Amino acid sequence: MTFSDEALERLRQAAAPWGAVPMAARLRLVRRFRCLLRRRWRMLPALFPQRPAVETLTAELLPLLAACRFLERNAGKVLRQRKVGMWGRPLWLPGVTSRVERRPFGVVLILAPGNYPLMLPGIQLLQALVAGNVVALKPAPGGEASARLLVDLLAQAGFPPSVCVVLPTESGAEAVAAGFNLIVLTGSVQTGRQVLQDAARTLTPTIMELSGVDPVFVLPGADLAHVARRLVYGARLNNGATCIAPHRVFIRREDEAALLTVLRAMLSEKPLLSCDSAGRTRLAALVERIKAAGGCAETVGDVVIFTQVEGLHDLLDTDIFMPWLALTGVSDIEDALVLEAGMSYALGASIFGPVSEAARLAQRLRSGSICINDLIVPTADPRLPFGGAGSSGYGVTRGPEGLLALTRPVAISTRQPQNSSLWWNMKLSAM
Structure with a gap:
C-alpha cells in the first residue's frame, strides 16, 4: 500500500472510537489546545518571515484562537440532536416520534492552502475533530511547519495521535483518489476542478473554498x-x-x-x-x-x-x-x-x-x-460561514454552518407498539 492508503486505514480504525467520545470531552481538549497555542505566540512570526510579525499575529493567531472559543461555547448546541415533536406531525403517523442526529462523516481529507497555512487549515481541522471526524491534513508546499505545529499542539492538548495525520505535500492526487468520506479543499479553481474530477470516481463529497477576484x-x-x-x-x-x-x-x-x-x-x-x-x-x-x-x-x-x-x-x-x-x-x-x-x-x-x-x-x-x-x-469573525459561488466554489467552512457541513444528518423515527393497530386501521379505511 502507498503511504496515503496506510494513513487512511489507520484513520478508519480510529474513526469509531473518536466519534464515540462525548462532546464535552472533545471541547476540553480544544480548550487546552487554545491555551497551548496562545503561549506559543512569540514563536509564530518566525514561521512566516516574509510577513510583518503583527500581520501574522492578527491574520493567523487571533482568528484561530477566536475559532477555538467559538467551538467551546457553541459546538454542543449546534450539533445537538433535534427532537421532532407531535406538532405538525401528519395525522396518519400517530404514535411516531422522531429525532435528527448529526453524525460525523468519518475520515476527512483537508487539502490546505499556502497563503494562510496555520489559520485556515487550523480552523477546519478543529471543526472536523469537534464534529467527531478524524483528519488527514495535506499541507501546501511551504506549509509543512505550520501543519506540524498544529499536530504537535493537538497531541500536547491530549488529542489521541491517531485522530490526525499529516500527509506529504506531494500526495494530494493520491489522497483524493484514496476514498475519504469527505474532502475539504481551499485552493485555486484549477486545483478544484482536478480534485472534483478525481473525487467523482469514488463519489466522495467535497467542500470547495476556491479563489476570488x-x-x-x-x-x-x-x-x-x-x-x-x-x-x-x-x-x-x-x-x-x-x-x-x-x-x-x-x-x-x-x-x-x-x-x-x-x-x-x-x-x-x-x-x-x-x-x-x-x-x-x-x-x-x-x-x-x-x-x-x-x-x-x-x-x-x-x-x-x-x-x-x-x-x-x-x-x-x-x-x-x-x-x-x-x-x-x-x-x-x-x-x-x-x-x-x-x-x-x-x-x-x-x-x-x-x-x-x-x-x-x-x-x-x-x-x-x-x-x-x-x-x-x-x-476575523468565527461566527460567520465562509464560502462562495460560481468559480469560487461551493459549500462553507467556519461558523455554525461550517460545523454542520462536517456532519451528515440522520433521521430516526420510532413507532410505539400500542399504536400499530390504530395506524393500520386508519390506512385500511383510507383505501
Missing part, C-alpha cells in the same frame, strides 16, 4: 479617503495573497480621478512587499495583456493599479493572488452590476457608501461574503 462598489457619498485606506490595506495584506482581497473597484467616472490620487499618495508611503516570484510573473503577464488591449497600468508601492479598463473586464476575471487593483469608471450602479454579472467568481464583495443604499445593493450580489464600509471582515 472581489469587487468593490463605491457609491455616491462614500468617504473616498476611507475607501482608499481600506483598499490599500486589503491589497497589501499577506503580500497580496488573500482570497477575498479587493481587486475590481467600480466607481463613478467623476470620482475615479479623486480616488486614484488618494491611492497614489497612500501607497507611495508604504514599504515594499515580499511577493513570490511566480505571482509576480503572472501579474506581469496580466499587465502586458491589459496594456495590449488599450488599458493602463502603473505600480505604486508594489501595488499595480489598472485604469482605463472599460471593455476589458473579461481580462480581469483571473485569480492572481498579488497586490493589484483595477479602477473601473461607471455611469451608475446598474452599469457596474452588468459588468459584475459577467464575472465567474463570487467569493466576497465590498460596498462603500450610505448604509441604507449599500444594504439594498447587497441584496443583489451573489457573493458569499459581503461587507459594507469595510472588507475582509468574514475572516
Whole structure:
C-alpha cells in the first residue's frame, strides 16, 4: 500500500472510537489546545518571515484562537440532536416520534492552502475533530511547519495521535483518489476542478473554498479617503495573497480621478512587499495583456493599479493572488452590476457608501461574503460561514454552518407498539 492508503486505514480504525467520545470531552481538549497555542505566540512570526510579525499575529493567531472559543461555547448546541415533536406531525403517523442526529462523516481529507497555512487549515481541522471526524491534513508546499505545529499542539492538548495525520505535500492526487468520506479543499479553481474530477470516481463529497477576484462598489457619498485606506490595506495584506482581497473597484467616472490620487499618495508611503516570484510573473503577464488591449497600468508601492479598463473586464476575471487593483469608471450602479454579472467568481464583495443604499445593493450580489464600509471582515469573525459561488466554489467552512457541513444528518423515527393497530386501521379505511 502507498503511504496515503496506510494513513487512511489507520484513520478508519480510529474513526469509531473518536466519534464515540462525548462532546464535552472533545471541547476540553480544544480548550487546552487554545491555551497551548496562545503561549506559543512569540514563536509564530518566525514561521512566516516574509510577513510583518503583527500581520501574522492578527491574520493567523487571533482568528484561530477566536475559532477555538467559538467551538467551546457553541459546538454542543449546534450539533445537538433535534427532537421532532407531535406538532405538525401528519395525522396518519400517530404514535411516531422522531429525532435528527448529526453524525460525523468519518475520515476527512483537508487539502490546505499556502497563503494562510496555520489559520485556515487550523480552523477546519478543529471543526472536523469537534464534529467527531478524524483528519488527514495535506499541507501546501511551504506549509509543512505550520501543519506540524498544529499536530504537535493537538497531541500536547491530549488529542489521541491517531485522530490526525499529516500527509506529504506531494500526495494530494493520491489522497483524493484514496476514498475519504469527505474532502475539504481551499485552493485555486484549477486545483478544484482536478480534485472534483478525481473525487467523482469514488463519489466522495467535497467542500470547495476556491479563489476570488472581489469587487468593490463605491457609491455616491462614500468617504473616498476611507475607501482608499481600506483598499490599500486589503491589497497589501499577506503580500497580496488573500482570497477575498479587493481587486475590481467600480466607481463613478467623476470620482475615479479623486480616488486614484488618494491611492497614489497612500501607497507611495508604504514599504515594499515580499511577493513570490511566480505571482509576480503572472501579474506581469496580466499587465502586458491589459496594456495590449488599450488599458493602463502603473505600480505604486508594489501595488499595480489598472485604469482605463472599460471593455476589458473579461481580462480581469483571473485569480492572481498579488497586490493589484483595477479602477473601473461607471455611469451608475446598474452599469457596474452588468459588468459584475459577467464575472465567474463570487467569493466576497465590498460596498462603500450610505448604509441604507449599500444594504439594498447587497441584496443583489451573489457573493458569499459581503461587507459594507469595510472588507475582509468574514475572516476575523468565527461566527460567520465562509464560502462562495460560481468559480469560487461551493459549500462553507467556519461558523455554525461550517460545523454542520462536517456532519451528515440522520433521521430516526420510532413507532410505539400500542399504536400499530390504530395506524393500520386508519390506512385500511383510507383505501
